[in-house]
Amino acid sequence: MSKRIIGLAIGLATGLALAATPVAAETVKVGFITTLSGPAGIIGKPMKNAFELGLEHVGGRLGGLDTEIIYGDDQRKPDVAKQLTNKMIKRDRVQFISGIIWSNLLIAVHGPVTRSDTFLISSNAGPSAVAGKKCSENFFNVAFQNDMMPEGMGKYMTDKKIDNVYAMAPNYQAGKDMIKGFKRMFKGKIAGEVYTKLGQKDYQAEISALRAAKPSAVFIFLPGGMGINFIKQYTQAGLSSKIPLYSAYTVDAISLPALKDAAVGTFGVQHWSPDLGNSVNRRFVADYRKKYGKTPSFYAAQAYDTVMLLDKAIRTAGGVSDRAKLRAAMRAGDFPTTRGTFKFNNNHFPIQNIYLREAVKEADGSYVTKTRGVIISAHGDSYAKSCGMKW
Amino acid sequence: MDPLLLLEQSFNGLQFGVMLFLIAAGLTLVFGVMDLVNLAHGSLVMIGAYLATTLVAWTDSFLLGMILALPATFVVGALVEVVALRTLYRRDHLDQVLATFGLILFFNEVVRIVWGPISLYSGLPDYLSGHVEIIPGAPYPVFRLLIIAVGLAVAGIIYLIVAHTRLGMLIRAGASNNEMVGALGVNIKSLFTLVFALGAVFAGLAGMMLGPLTSVESGMGEPLLILAFVVIIIGGIGSIRGAFIAAIVIGMVDTVGRIFLPVLLRAVVSDAAADTAGPALASMLIYILMAAILVVRPRGLFPARTG
Numbered sequence: 001m002s003k004r005i006i007g008l009a010i011g012l013a014t015g016l017a018l019a020a021t022p023v024a025a026e027t028v029k030v031g032f033i034t035t036l037s038g039p040a041g042i043i044g045k046p047m048k049n050a051f052e053l054g055l056e057h058v059g060g061r062l063g064g065l066d067t068e069i070i071y072g073d074d075q076r077k078p079d080v081a082k083q084l085t086n087k088m089i090k091r092d093r094v095q096f097i098s099g100i101i102w103s104n105l106l107i108a109v110h111g112p113v114t115r116s117d118t119f120l121i122s123s124n125a126g127p128s129a130v131a132g133k134k135c136s137e138n139f140f141n142v143a144f145q146n147d148m149m150p151e152g153m154g155k156y157m158t159d160k161k162i163d164n165v166y167a168m169a170p171n172y173q174a175g176k177d178m179i180k181g182f183k184r185m186f187k188g189k190i191a192g193e194v195y196t197k198l199g200q201k202d203y204q205a206e207i208s209a210l211r212a213a214k215p216s217a218v219f220i221f222l223p224g225g226m227g228i229n230f231i232k233q234y235t236q237a238g239l240s241s242k243i244p245l246y247s248a249y250t251v252d253a254i255s256l257p258a259l260k261d262a263a264v265g266t267f268g269v270q271h272w273s274p275d276l277g278n279s280v281n282r283r284f285v286a287d288y289r290k291k292y293g294k295t296p297s298f299y300a301a302q303a304y305d306t307v308m309l310l311d312k313a314i315r316t317a318g319g320v321s322d323r324a325k326l327r328a329a330m331r332a333g334d335f336p337t338t339r340g341t342f343k344f345n346n347n348h349f350p351i352q353n354i355y356l357r358e359a360v361k362e363a364d365g366s367y368v369t370k371t372r373g374v375i376i377s378a379h380g381d382s383y384a385k386s387c388g389m390k391w
Numbered sequence: 392m393d394p395l396l397l398l399e400q401s402f403n404g405l406q407f408g409v410m411l412f413l414i415a416a417g418l419t420l421v422f423g424v425m426d427l428v429n430l431a432h433g434s435l436v437m438i439g440a441y442l443a444t445t446l447v448a449w450t451d452s453f454l455l456g457m458i459l460a461l462p463a464t465f466v467v468g469a470l471v472e473v474v475a476l477r478t479l480y481r482r483d484h485l486d487q488v489l490a491t492f493g494l495i496l497f498f499n500e501v502v503r504i505v506w507g508p509i510s511l512y513s514g515l516p517d518y519l520s521g522h523v524e525i526i527p528g529a530p531y532p533v534f535r536l537l538i539i540a541v542g543l544a545v546a547g548i549i550y551l552i553v554a555h556t557r558l559g560m561l562i563r564a565g566a567s568n569n570e571m572v573g574a575l576g577v578n579i580k581s582l583f584t585l586v587f588a589l590g591a592v593f594a595g596l597a598g599m600m601l602g603p604l605t606s607v608e609s610g611m612g613e614p615l616l617i618l619a620f621v622v623i624i625i626g627g628i629g630s631i632r633g634a635f636i637a638a639i640v641i642g643m644v645d646t647v648g649r650i651f652l653p654v655l656l657r658a659v660v661s662d663a664a665a666d667t668a669g670p671a672l673a674s675m676l677i678y679i680l681m682a683a684i685l686v687v688r689p690r691g692l693f694p695a696r697t698g
Contacts, residue, residue, distance in 0.1 A: 042509055171670045193662075194653070195670050201605040204535065205403045205646045211529060212396040225510055229605045232512070236532045236604075238522045258512040258606075 028067045028320055030310065031088035033081060033099040034123075034303075036073040040224070042254055043101055043299050044073070047123065049292050050300035051099075053284070054307025062307070063314025070094060076101075078108035085109045089116050095320045096121055098306050101299065103127035103146065103174055114138040117323065119330075123306045124299055126349060128177060128383050135347040135387035140330055142309050143302040144271050145349045145381035146174060147181030149248040152269040152354035152375045153219060154186030157246065159375075163188040165246075166215035168206065170226060171195035178221035178248060184382065191215035196226075203230045207237050215243060223249045228258045235262040251359050253297035256367040263359040264367070271339060271352045272301045273371045278340040280308070295368055301338045308335040331391060341378070347387035351380040399529050400647050406535050408642025409542025413597035414615055415622040415634040416549055417590020423566040423629020425480055425583050428487045431471070431494035432594055432619065433612025439464045439595020440602040440611065441502055444513045453516040457599055461592055468591025472584045480583070499609045510608035538600050545593065546635055553631050562586060566629035618645075621677055625684050627691030636692060641677050648676040 032051055035044035048071065061067050070092050072084035081100070088094045089112075097113055098121040100106045106125035113120040114136040126145040130136070157165060167182060167190060169175035175195060183190070192213045196206060210218065222230050227250035234240055245266040253274070256263060274285045274295050284304050288296040296304075312335035317325040333344040343351040354376045357369040418432045442463045447456030475494060479487050514520070515534055522530035553559035561582055564572045573579040598612065605611075622641055626633025653669025660668070684692065 038508070171667075193666065195666055197670060197674060201611075202407070204406070204532075204604075205400055205650050208396065208399045208403055208529070209650045212393055212399075225606055225608075228510075228512060233532075233604065236515070236520060236522075236534065238530045238532075258510075260514075 026065055026319070028062045028065045028310075028314060029070065029092060029094040029096075030062070030067070031070045031072060031085070031092065031094040031097040031099075032303075033072040033074050033084050033088075033097065035076045035101055036071075037075055040076050040101070043224075043297070046254070046292070046294070046297050046300040047099065047101070047303040050284075050288060050296060050303040051123075051307060053288055053291060054304040054311075057283075057287070058307065058311045062311045063317075063319070065314065065319065072099075074100075074102075074105055076105070078105050081105040081109050082112065085113050089113065089118050094118060095326075096310060098310070099123050099303070100125050103129075106130065110134075110136070110139060119323075119326070121306055121309070123302045126381075127174075128381075131347050131349055131381055131383035132386040133388070135389050137327060137348075137389060140309075140344070140348045141350065142306050143350070144352070145383065146177050147184070147383075148271065148354060148379060148381055149269045150178045150181035150219075150221065151185045151382070152356075152379065153246055153248055154182045154184060156267075156269070156356055156375045157217065157219070158185065158187045161188075162217045164191045164214075164216045165189070165219050166191045166194075166210050166213055166217070166243075167219045168194045168196065168210075168230075169221040170198040170200070172198050175221060182219060182248075196222075198226075200226060201229050203233050204237070207233060207239065211237070211239060211243075217244050217246060219246045219248075220250055221248050224255070227251065228255050231259055231262050231266070240265070251357075251369065253295045253368070254299075256359060256369070259359075260367055261361065264361050266359050267372070268357045268359070268369065269354055269375065270298055270357050270369070271350070271354055272298045273355055273357050273369055274301075275368070275371055276338065276340055276355075278338070280336045281338040281340070284338050295366070305335070305337050305339070305342075308337060309333075311335070343378070345380045345384045346389050346391065347381070347384045348389070349381050349384065351378050353377045354379050395526055395529065397647070399526050399531070400650055401643060402525075402531060402535075402539070404643035404646035405639065406539050406542075406642070407646055408639035409539055409546070410597050410601065411615070411618055411622055411642055412546060412635050412638035413542060413593045414612075415619040415626070415638050416546075416631060417587075417593045418616075418619050419623040419626065419629055419631065419634045420562065420566075420586050421590050422623060424562055424569060424586055425565075426569070427476060427480060428484050428491065429476070430488060430491040430616065431498065432590070433614075433616030434495050434498035435464065435468060435471075435591045435594040436598035436601070436612035436615060437502065437607075437609070438467050438498065438598070439591075440598035440607045441506055441511070442467075442595070443599035444511050444602050444607050445506075447513065453519070460595065460599055464595030465588045465592050468588035468595075469584055471591070472587040476587065477580070477583075495613065502609045508609070510606040511602075512606050513603050515603045534603065541596070541600065545596065549593075549631055558582075558585070618677070621681050623691075625681055625691055627694040630691070630693040633691055633693035640680075644680055645673075645677055649673040652676070 034047045074081040085097055096119045100122050101124045103125045107129055110130050120139045122141040124143045126141050126143055131145050167179050169178050247268045251263045251268045313329040316329035331344055333342055345351050353374050356372040356375050358372050360370050361367055421427050421429050443457055443460035446459045447453050450456045479490055519534045521533050524530045622637045623634055626637035652673045653665055656665035656669045
């Protein structure tokens with residue numbers, strides 16, 4: 001009991017001391033929020049790993065300054081994310097808050113963080129709600145805008161003259177956005193458009209209906225466990241060899257180890273791939289595999305790029321005290337990125353290449369995605385034009 | 392509407408229905424015979440799935456692993472009854488709900504500690520991963536046919552036990568008046584343990600067969616438990632026959648409704664409205680059905696208890 005009281009006293013004293021210390025311009029403080037507990041921890045853990053690897057590559061000092069990272073686990077809950085950002089801004093006095101996987105969490109923290117003197121940098125979530133009219137000069141997205149990948153897939157399938165496509169996504173906002181993005185660039189006929197329950201596990205009835213519609217291809221957005229279950233059952237139903245499967249955010253380094261042969265030969269779209277040949281990416285992938293024994297996911301690559309963006313911008317701005325300089329330095333978007341080419345749009349979302357990726361089995365028995373060409377080069381999102389920001 | 396598709400969907404509905412029956416069978420017996428509301432029944436589905444996945448990997452044989460998992464689940468069920476539930480029979484339903492809810496949290500955390508927080512995905516052996524063309528143009532997965540066969544066979548076995556054995560007679564007697572059964576000198580304690588553990592085995596069997604289709608993860612039984620409660624309420628608490636018929640009806644209504652309701656709605660309202668309302672309405676269908684049945688028959692289709 002007395003130990004606890006002493007602990008509490010020390011904690012309180014430290015808290016007071018922290019609050020009393022004026023923030024020295026020389027110390028960089030960055031909050032990194034991701035999902036570390038629960039089933040979605042399989043996405044968040046690799047992001048934290050890649051973030052740490054990035055820090056290692058810059059010698060633990062962002063922009064050559066003393067650096068302190070405050071990690072937060074949002075448990076995939078918007079209210080927890082809000083509390084974390086609040087604590088990081090008010091108590092830890094961070095200059096940057098980064099990370100954030102989920103669009104609904106990002107929307108929850110976007111207002112409070114961008115209104116404070118803190119930069120918000122999304123390492124994954126890119127909802128349309130903050131890309132258009134509500135864009136902010138204090139918000140940067142170093143990942144993608146949600147609609148970009150399905151747009152890429154829509155264009156690819158149009159170019160390939162694939163007609164009569166059956167589209168499927170979970171019945172929630174991101175699912176609807178994905179199908180909307182797909183239809184924005186897909187000019188062929190839609191054989192069917194089906195919205196399934198979020199988190200559904202058994203898709204047999206949907207698969208029967210799909211086969212009866214006789215489409216020539218299927219496009220799915222079923223992230224995480226949903227996609228694993230769907231593709232497994234699609235294969236069990238004997239359809240994988242008959243109706244080709246195209247996906248977005250579904251077949252990646254996280255789901256492939258569970259899917260194995262079931263996913264081989266399916267096509268996906270992404271703005272990054274472990275086999276991209278630029279030197280930054282080669283080093284990132286090799287060192288990540290060495291350190292963690294796994295192939296990094298695109299989430300991990302984005303977390304790594306977040307570190308690189310911060311490092312470069314702080315170096316260019318010569319510190320973290322001048323926010324206007326920092327903003328200008330980030331806007332330059334000239335950091336060493338795993339994506340090879342990268343530019344910020346006027347709404348602070350990326351302009352980047354969208355690649356076609358095919359899931360393949362390697363000679364050593366592992367499963368990876370291979371780049372099969374650029375679908376759209378220097379693709380900007382379709383909401384940027386309604387963002388009033390000019391620079 | 393394509394009649395062949397409707398036929399195929401009724402296979403899907405039947406498969407889902409027998410799965411629900413396996414879970415509901417134990418639930419309705421435990422509720423009917425022991426008067427115990429067991430929220431942790433879904434955890435037994437999960438335990439069965441985890442044990443089977445582990446044993447299959449351990450023995451390197453799908454069949455052997457599955458068969459070994461059955462007695463293992465029986466043991467878990469018996470332990471739960473002896474250790475935790477025995478003290479709850481005389482308490483009111485609220486206490487039972489609280490205690491068994493605690494068991495859910497306990498089991499979910501235990502599997503996280505033992506098997507890790509990440510979902511397990513298991514495959515099928517080659518001889519079960521094929522498909523047969525029972526309906527022209529629609530190859531159907533062999534494993535799903537096997538689930539239907541096993542489910543129906545188990546339903547038959549349960550029927551034989553309940554209708555034609557001494558144990559079944561005691562179960563039926565217990566369901567209608569368990570105090571009288573005790574007063575007649577039957578060892579009600581071991582009868583309860585046996586019934587509970589048998590229910591656990593059926594639930595575990597459902598979990599085992601679900602494993603290769605979907606993922607095995609912490610909390611996987613809870614969504615099914617809600618449906619199983621709907622089944623036993625429609626079927627009449629304590630009635631195996633009622634549980635069977637209700638499970639098949641729920642399986643059919645849910646599957647067929649999920650697919651055809653959005654299509655039907657599209658004919659009436661705009662496509663966008665149908666896409667939004669269709670899935671939402673489809674997931675409400677079974678509850679609407681339950682409400683409708685309870686209006687006509689407040690004690691379910693085949694109430695077991697007369698008093």
